[in-house]
Amino acid sequence: LNVFGHGVCKLLPSIINDDWPGYSLELFNYPKHYSGDLECVYIPHGVIMDRTERLARNIMGDLGDHDIVVLCVLKAGYQFCADLVERIKALSRNSDHTLPMSVNFIRLKSYVNDQSTEDLHIVGAEDLSFLTGKVSSPAAIVDTGKTMKTLLKHVEAFRPKMIKVAGLLVKRVPNSSGCLPDYVGFEIPNRFVVGYALDYNEYFRDLNHICVISESGKLKYKV
Ligand code: HPA
Numbered sequence: 274l275n276v277f278g279h280g281v282c283k284l285l286p287s288i289i290n291d292d293w294p295g296y297s298l299e300l301f302n303y304p305k306h307y308s309g310d311l312e313c314v315y316i317p318h319g320v321i322m323d324r325t326e327r328l329a330r331n332i333m334g335d336l337g338d339h340d341i342v343v344l345c346v347l348k349a350g351y352q353f354c355a356d357l358v359e360r361i362k363a364l365s366r367n368s369d370h371t372l373p374m375s376v377n378f379i380r381l382k383s384y385v386n387d388q389s390t391e392d393l394h395i396v397g398a399e400d401l402s403f404l405t406g407k408v409s410s411p412a413a414i415v416d417t418g419k420t421m422k423t424l425l426k427h428v429e430a431f432r433p434k435m436i437k438v439a440g441l442l443v444k445r446v447p448n449s450s451g452c453l454p455d456y457v458g459f460e461i462p463n464r465f466v467v468g469y470a471l472d473y474n475e476y477f478r479d480l481n482h483i484c485v486i487s488e489s490g491k492l493k494y495k496v
């Protein structure tokens with residue numbers, strides 16, 4: 274998977290290499306109820322926030338003065354979407370440039386344990402007629418791109434004027450569908466990560482940093 278090769282992503286993602294070991298858990302705070310469940314802090318919360326601020330600036334530069342509909346992809350996308358929207362709001366307050374937004378939500382589910390399942394459930398997407406004639410910018414987490422492809426097909430049916438996708442994380446995976454976000458926060462190795470609203474069977478959404486789960490953590494919360 275090469276983010277630059279497709280002519281889709283014009284923004285350079287921040288690339289995390291395969292040999293990146295993450296930060297020792299000793300270096301940061303995290304909730305005590307997850308002690309023993311994590312391997313390392315993979316992307317500290319502050320770095321996520323700084324990167325999000327930059328994505329907001331790029332989105333503003335490209336879309337400023339359009340009206341946009343933000344379509345937040347729940348559940349994992351809620352924190353990224355909220356923080357991205359906050360940054361865009363701040364830029365709109367503090368410059369001559371402004372980006373009027375409405376915010377809507379869609380829910381997708383395809384993971385059980387750390388495995389993607391075949392059946393993808395879309396909830397709350399039955400009527401996206403509010404997208405007609407507008408610009409929309411879903412926020413998502415992308416690995417195989419299969420989910421994103423399905424979602425795009427669904428959204429395109431409502432004929433928005435323009436669709437831009439922002440994904441905080443894109444994984445370097447084999448058999449990627451080639452479907453990539455227009456705005457990518459970080460390109461990461463094909464590892465299962467949690468935190469910052471990303472879950473393992475609904476756990477770890479209440480963790481600020483993006484972390485790698487430990488083997489004992491996987492066992493503890495397995496369904
Ligand atoms: N973590 C949590 N949820 C996910 C991931 C991941 O790495 N990839 C796709 N959904």
Ligand code: MG
Nearest residue numbers: 349384471472
């Ligand atoms: Mg999940």
